[in-house]
Amino acid sequence: MHVLAAALLAGALAGPAAASPVLVQTKPGAAPILRAAGARPVASRLAIWRTTSPALVGRLRRAGLLRAAEPERSLARADDASPFSDPLIDREWWLTAIGVRDLVPPVPGRPVTIIDSGVDVAHEEFAGRPDVTVLNSQSTFARDEDHGTEVSSVVGAPANGVGVVGIYPQAVLRLWDASPFRSITNSDAIAGLQAATAAGPSVINLSWGSPQRDPLLEQAVEAAVRGGSVLVAAAGNERQGGNPVIYPAALPHVLTVGASDQSNALASFSSSSPGLDLIAPGVAIPVADPRVSPTSYSLADGTSFSAPIVAGAAAWIWTARPDLDAGQLFELIRRSARDLGPPGWDADTGFGLLDVPAALAAPAPIRDPQEPNDDVAEVKPGVTFSTGGLLLTAPGRLAGRLDGFDDPRDVYRLRVPAHRRLRVTATASDGRPVAVSIWNAGTTSVLGTSRNRVSAGPKTAAVAGGRTGFSGYVALTVPAGRRTDYVLTVTATAAP
Ligand SMILES: [Ca+2]
Ligand SMILES: [Ca+2]
Ligand SMILES: [Ca+2]
Known part of the structure; x- marks a missing residue:
């Protein structure tokens, strides 16, 4: 990168009519010379100026006042090419279902915190991936610990030429392993919620739950809401199994996500809930698997994979619309969903299917800034x-x-x-x-x-x-x- 820039600069300065603009970064004391030569400040705190005079660049260099120089150039617009091009992309039917296949997700922005079974950070989708913060050490030593890696890949597998891409390939990921001893426990989930809250507002994904209420876990959820985060949780896969209400998904202020299938209908297993907010794809989702698994990638079913699609979408929308607060984002994602089933909200599909383009465009809901204040x-x-x-x-x-x-x-x-x-x-x-x-x-x-x-x-x-x-x-x-x-x-x- 530096070498290339230097070569370009030499070329730009070589021609007789070398009037192409140049950016210079100078040492203290150069400002009077720059001003006298008609240079324009670009970023005063960084001492970066723009000039069209090659002679000025030479003068600064000879005076020992030049720190760096590079040609002004056009940057490729990030919408010139879709990042959705990794080898398994054609299996990722869900990108089309929620309207993002032809969109360009943002650069790193609002974080997504994944509290799950731990991520194999040495997997080819995560090794060397920028913007991954491990909030505690990640372990995936057993086959049944594939969940965290799978869920995290749905959020933020990068466009790196291998495997899959997540909904927000450049998402800032914060990872908490809530299953240091193989199963996700409430104590490790509570600790994770506290760590997530302490790290600052994010979208927090909870692809797990229980039919039992848990007052201490609920307090940790309340504290995360109070801290300005948006919580997203899986509604459960128990539709044929008595359809119990699942927590934390069913708690107030938690986005409760059910699953849709390839025909944008409700997945047969997706639990209904009086707190259901919306559905998102959750059938045959290509995911990355930790290296303890027999394969590096697989197809996964469950509301566990619908929730991270919503969580990644929420972080994307929040990054694109930074003026929204957590409560407005929560409301916007529900209201912009594409209505399915009986008109309006229903306990099977909530407000409908996640619709990212609609959420990017919809008017901002009013603020409701005092939450949680339910009792x-x-x-x-x-x-x-x-x-x-x-x-x-x-x-x-x-x-x-x-x-x-x-x-x-x-x-x-x-x-x-x-x-x-x-x-x-x-x-x-x-x-x-x-x-x-x-x-x-x-x-x-x-x-x-x-x-x-x-x-x-x-x-x-x-x-x-x-x-x-x-x-x-x-x-x-x-x-x-x-x-x-x-x-x-x-x-x-x-x-x-
Ligand atoms: Ca990839
Ligand atoms: Ca309120
Ligand atoms: Ca309230």
Whole structure:
């Protein structure tokens, strides 16, 4: 690269009419000479200038002020060629199904964290691949530990002339091995969620689950949401096996992903769920296998492979639309899905099939920045989080969003000053009432009880501060199956 650039530069400077622009990087003290010669600053912090004068380059070099020089040149637009060209590409039917076969994924951007069984980082798809961070050591010592390598290849196998390509071939990958002893455990998954959260916001892929709820794992999920990450989880493959609800996929604020097949219909095994958000290809997905497997690549079935397609797509869209926050990205991916089955959301296909071009183009949803705030524990300081949720104490307005399954309640702290009365009113964008209730500070939950509730109404509630002030909570609620944006208005009156 450096040699080539130098050769080009020599050629550019050799001709008699060598007026081709040149980029120079200079040492301190060169600025007056550059300015006097009409050079234009390109990047002042890097001391890079642009000049069309070969004589100036010579002068700088002789004065010992030249650090580097190279010709200005056109860079190949990244959309000149599809990266989707590795040998197994023709088996990767799913690239067409979600509309990316003719798109060019972005350069490295928002990371994808894969909490799974560990990745064979010496596999030809990962050895030497840039932008792979191992958050802990990766082990794939047993045949049944092929899962993490397979899932990771679906996200980010590079366009390197071998094997497969992932949905986002240049994705920044962060890897956590949650199965140091062969099976993925809740303790290693919790540790992985904490490590992922500590590393900063990312899209976190969870291609595993259990029908059992796990309160400690749920707290780790809440903390990851609070940390600004988007969580994506596999809905499960148990449709013929009793169809149990699978966690963490079915938790609020987790994108729950089912599987579609080659005809863009629901895969026969894909679990339905009241929390299902969308489906993505999950049948006959070409994947990379760790070296302990008999082959380097295989075809895999399962929602385990649908989730990383959505996770990689989410990171791609987030990279392309960096102004979105995690909650907006979450909502955008659901809303832009291509509706399947009965019109609107359904428990088999959610909002429909992942549609990357639609998600890249759709208008940004409103922000809903206080999540997770679904109950008192998440907003009272020192319970789930050391810092509390948003405190309402004066007249004003704020916007938010509710979803009967993925965001069933928005709880805010409320402080009413002495001798004032605050009224809280919710106005929903769908025109229907949003239940508003006010609870005193003694309540530990706004679920399943009316004890400690001091005011409630279909749209509005109010409380007076009395002589010493009132501290408590406001809760906004919608039932399952309903989704709406809202504006919450706080008004104040004197209350002697
Ligand atoms: Ca490859
Ligand atoms: Ca909300
Ligand atoms: Ca909420």
